[in-house]
Amino acid sequence: MSESLLQSWQRKNAQSTVENRDIVKRLKRKKGKQLDQLADEVHNEVFSKIDCLDCAGCCSGIPPIVTKADVTRISKTFGMKPAEFEAQYLTVDEDGDTVMNTTPCPFLLEDRKCMIYDIRPKACRQFPHTNDLDFSKNMKLHAMNATICPGVFHILRRLDAVMG
Numbered sequence: 001m002s003e004s005l006l007q008s009w010q011r012k013n014a015q016s017t018v019e020n021r022d023i024v025k026r027l028k029r030k031k032g033k034q035l036d037q038l039a040d041e042v043h044n045e046v047f048s049k050i051d052c053l054d055c056a057g058c059c060s061g062i063p064p065i066v067t068k069a070d071v072t073r074i075s076k077t078f079g080m081k082p083a084e085f086e087a088q089y090l091t092v093d094e095d096g097d098t099v100m101n102t103t104p105c106p107f108l109l110e111d112r113k114c115m116i117y118d119i120r121p122k123a124c125r126q127f128p129h130t131n132d133l134d135f136s137k138n139m140k141l142h143a144m145n146a147t148i149c150p151g152v153f154h155i156l157r158r159l160d161a162v163m164g
């Protein structure tokens, strides 16, 4: 049976930190529309083969930024005051961003589903920032995210093979 993208990431990830940085350095030199367009296509291809419910790496390892609009939407659904929601679930990180106060995320369920999927923070919907033609705006993040997200790991390598 052939290895899945999730399995090959698990096997190679521990040794890949330097490689991720090198790939991003090479891709940075190719910044622009062509890279964003290709990244969008590669993103769709890679994520057609990865089921996020087998992974939940982002929800387990990276506290998402939560905006005021997120707080308003989510707290309303819970019937809570925004201030109550903030006190119970949020904190301010070392960069000054308001984020979920625990990792794994307090809304990650045991079956790896998100308890608030339909109303989840914007940052969760946008992760891992490799599609929607904004790949080149987030170059700094991609090397780091590749160690958390098997999708980013494979997207970087496929882009490098074509453009690096």
Ligand code: SF4
Pocket: 058, 059, 064, 105, 106, 107, 108, 109, 113, 114, 115, 116, 117, 120, 121, 124
């Ligand atoms: S809110 Fe949902 S999607 Fe976002 S990190 Fe938490 S569990 Fe994951």
Ligand code: SF4
Pocket: 050, 051, 052, 053, 055, 056, 057, 058, 059, 127, 128, 148, 149, 150, 151, 152
């Ligand atoms: S880390 Fe990547 S592959 Fe894993 S659940 Fe998050 S987006 Fe999906």
